[in-house]
Amino acid sequence: MSHHIQRAPSRPTRAHRADAEPLIVRHIAHEVSRQHGDATALCRGLGFSPADLERVDFRVSYAQTGRVIVRAQQLLGDPHLGLRLGTSFSLVSWGLCLVGMMASPTAREALDFALDFLPSTERFLRLQRDDAEGQLAATAEPMHDDDAEVSRFLVEHAFAALTRACRFVVGPWYGPKRVEFRADAPADPRGHEEAFGCPVLFGYRVDRLVFDPIDQPVATADALVARLCRHQLEQRAGAGAPSELEAVIVRALRADLRSPPTMAAIATSINVSERTLRRRLVDADLSYAGLLDQERMRRALGLLGASEAPMARVAAEAGFSDARSLRRAIKRWTGQTPSALRRHGD
Structure with missing residues (x-):
């Protein structure tokens, strides 16, 4: 091939x-x-x-x-690298998608949130919920079906990652009751069964991840946070890419979160007045404070998930005055403590 x-x-x-x-x-x-x-x-x-x-x-x-x-x-x-990596991805790498799942009221809504905004494959797979036959299922359809090997990697990665995220959000006991793949069965399917903890079937018409249709409450639910996350992610998806204005501000913030540029400095860099910049942000339903908070969250959660750096160092890298301020922010973003996030991400 x-x-x-x-x-x-x-x-x-x-x-x-x-x-x-x-x-x-x-x-x-x-x-x-x-x-x-x-x-x-x-x-x-x-x-x-x-x-x-x-x-x-x-x-x-x-x-x-x-x-x-x-x-x-x-x-x-x-040949099943996607499956292996999907079971070991860093949870915090999903950012707002993970926060939105954690803030969803029920397991069903958390799954919906992930299917809508799965960050690792959002441009490569079309994911949707399928409630046929009284079951709660997620289906995956490659957007570029020109290479079976690549498509198989992406589907296996997405399904394994979804399973890992759902167990983190709902509980370690929660997971699919059956997985169906279009691909032919591997020589040894035990790796798939271990990854999903359920029967894995091959040679089906569509790729499906099937759950029991239970409305299990999510312990970290916060309806307002879920709506805020969905709003921000829908704005990004609707635009297809950040607006020029947002991109300019985000690049400036990311250059030095320890000492972020002022609104006046950013306005000067793009040859507009600070007043004009503020008006454009309002028109775009954006805010400087919101973008700064978003970038600090991205930097802080990324560092927490990728290293064992002391909290004081993570706080400094993300632009917080001290570790205590960072802990309060992480609690606000995720509803959990930094130590709990690191423990769950292991």
Whole structure:
């Protein structure tokens, strides 16, 4: 089977539009580095390096992601790499999507939230709920069905990640009762059964993750927080990409969260008055304070999930005056303490 992906034409197609967060590519690069010491070859000729994956504003296309997936599976000799990585992804990497799930009133609504805003594959898979036959199910349909190997990786990763997130949000006992894949059965399906903790079937018409249709309450539910998260994520999805104004402000904030630029300084950098900048933010339903809080949350939760750095250091990196202020912010964002988040993310 050929894994060749055609070079992008002069006018980018949807598959070559760099509009997806590189969560999957980053996770793959970390795994290749862990096993081989360096992930440079993984990205060679794709227009970016492993260092670019650590930039918070970096985006990748489906075509780039597909090349990385194929190379990684060949390099690591693991045809079910997506399944393995999906069961071990960093929970906090989902950001507002995870917070929105945790704030949802019931397990059913938490699943809906994840299907609407799954950040790792939102540009690559069409996920939706299917309640046929009295069951609560999630189905996945690849948006670019031109490579069976890449599609299988993405579906296995998404289903394994969904299972992990649902168990974190609802409880370790919660999970699918059956998983159905379109792909043919592997030589040894035990890895799939261990990942999902339920029967896994192959050769079906659609890819489905089937749950019992129970309205289990979520302990961390907060309807207002859920609505706020949905509102922010819908704004991003509706725009397809940040507006020029938002992008300018976010880049300026990310450059130095310890000492973020003032509104006046940002206005000067784009040759408008501070008053005009404030008006444009209002017109776009944005606020400087909201964007700053969003970036501090992203930085703080990312550091907590990726390292064992002391709270004082995380606080300083995210622009907080001290660890106590950071703890209060994390409680506001997630409803949990930093130690609980780190414990659940292990």
